[in-house]
Amino acid sequence: MLSAEIASITCDGHKAPLKAIRKVCPDVPVQRCLVHIKRQRQIWLTQYLKAPVTQELLYLSKRITYLKTYEQSNDWLADLYHWYERSKTYVNEKAVQHTGAFSFIYKKPTSLSLYAPEHLKDYLR
Structure with a gap:
């Protein structure tokens, strides 16, 4: 039988693989693939690019590619986190549907904490 020590896992961010990884390798750091982050950014942010809040987030998200160290990532x-604190009123805007139900106007970044270092996860939930 082969044995190997897994230092980290990079994946596309889908829930099923993440759940399996956490079950099998709970202590292994997991990060999302940069290509998948860029694609998701394009989908989410280009719809609302005129809003200053969205332009700020687009600028912030483009910086991901240049992160090289743990300190830069932190x-x-x-x-x-600070962008979200300043922008959460905008991000959390809801609209009333014809049924009377509420829904978010903007797609919420539900997994900000998914790939954060353990000591920052509480801030990003």
Whole structure:
């Protein structure tokens, strides 16, 4: 039988693989593939690009490609958290549907904490 120590896992961010990874390798750091982050950014942000809040997030998200160190990643996550704190009223806007139900106007970034270092996850939930 082959044995190997897994240092980290990079994946596309889908829920099923993440759930399996957490079950089988709970202590292994998981990160999302940069290509998948860029694609999701394009889908989410180009719809509402005129809003200053969205332009800020687009600028912030483009910085992901340049993160090289753990410290830079922590700084980026802190900047993302501060952006969200300043922008949460806009992000959480809801509209009333014809049925009377409420729905979010803008697609919510539900998994900000998914790939954060453990000590920052509580801030991003």
